[in-house]
Amino acid sequence: MLFHYCSLDTLLKILKSRKIWLSDITKMNDPEEYKAGFELVNSQFKNAFPHAADWLNDNHYLSDQTEYLLLACSFSKKGDDLDQWRAYGENGAGVCIGFKKSILERLNDTLIRPEGNLIDGKVRPVMQILPLIYSIHELKEKAKDILLQFKKSDTNKNAFGDDMLFNEYILGAELSELAAAFKKSFYESEREQRMILSLHRGGKLVGVNAFTAHKPVEIDYRLGGYGITAYSNALVSDKSSSAIASITLGPRNTESPTEIKYMLNALGYKNVEVNTSRGHYR
Template sequence: MSLYHYTDLEAVYSILKNNKLWLTDIRYLNDSQELHDGIAFLIEGMKTPSPDVFANFEYYEKAREYIIDSLTGLKTYGVSEDPLFLFSLSSEADCLSQWRAYGAYAIEFDKEILTSEVSKLLDCLYLDPQKNEKARLHARDAITAISNDMAKNNGCLGVDALEAVISLSYDAATFKHSGFSEEKESRIVLPSNNSEYPSNVKYRPRGDVLIPYIEVPITLDCIKSITVGPVQNQAMSYASMSEFVHSIERIWQVDSGNIEYELTVKKSVIPFRA
């Protein structure tokens, strides 16, 4: 199965040249409601979690309050010890709404290979019943884990509690408003302190804001093709991209020893000119 990342020319060049993905701090994405929808569902799930007899009821309410405070803080700007970073993909190939929203190029990834190279590749949920059910179940699991962790640590928070909150933050990052359902999005989601990728937060300017991001290494084996979108000079863009991709392909064949590796270039067939 393939997943597609719609983006601009600069990002395509960087990914192919450096073999790294840039995961953006979720608080600084273009959608101003990122996290808000997911957090609202999770907090609601905290009000009526599925019961669990294994929770420690001495610390039950304290655990629930801690989770709600953590989720509320996740969506605010400011200094954060554990910001959440993500990279968006779609299962839709050559999609007009994606071209209009995100850029003139699409990188096709092999989902199986990409999943083996990154820690968390998650599918987004759009339907409210699905989000409600998952929120209630995960609220139950988080309260159980944190209440037991507090009991074990004399009311203090340990590793289990922190991991439970991070797990909920993944949910918040993948609960999206139903209005975005046509994007059919999957996301690579990581905290900056993920043990596999030591904290390496960098910044890039966008208008008047410095956007935090982290770099995650990949191999070119997970990239199958580049599609040139419906741009004004598509023929010229296609020609130059084909030459560049051919040189990248040859270098990777030598460096990786995978002489059968093939990276193709395609044109969008949508009769729309940006």
């Protein structure tokens, strides 16, 4: 189960739209977190390809030289947690939504990278849910694995020239997404998992060769706490199933669980457990 802490207003928007926002990762609470992960990944790239030391700096998703976006939505493995309530749940006045991870993934796996990834060649969804990495050593090892597989490929012989090769797009994507899955060990207690979507600012999926004619992913903009923020949507429900399994009212939330149940029923959500937090404070 994955848990998402939010306000009552956000809960209503999620339930009515049957979607959840993925927002520009640079406009999240800690604007330095992608930068920290990228610098560690980039150091491994420079070690592996010293003759092309500036390539990743120019071609990662958030480089000034590119027009890519990394969109993300944060979840936690911890439900009804005091620290999460205080940091992300309106200081306890909000709600904690419990999602079934397998259904959330299935609802959003329609677009895949059919050519597979660099590590094992397996196809994978463009939209992924990744457990965050809190260890510098683990991040470096994962970066080394990706770079080693790229070195073994035939593409490597002609890489980093004037013309961008397709596998280079995949390399840039995987290293950027890896950087986006890193967070400083200070936050390890949050046990965060992050839904990530990487795409071009025009909505075109990056590095997806077989989808050159696909319908662009819809990108919109909203005014958030950190300025104008690009975002897209992930489905949480369709006609046949819903990923929403539970709603917990926060320690300072004064709404009635019965009222929430009536609302869920009116909006077509079945078998959602509604309860109140185990804690209370003012």
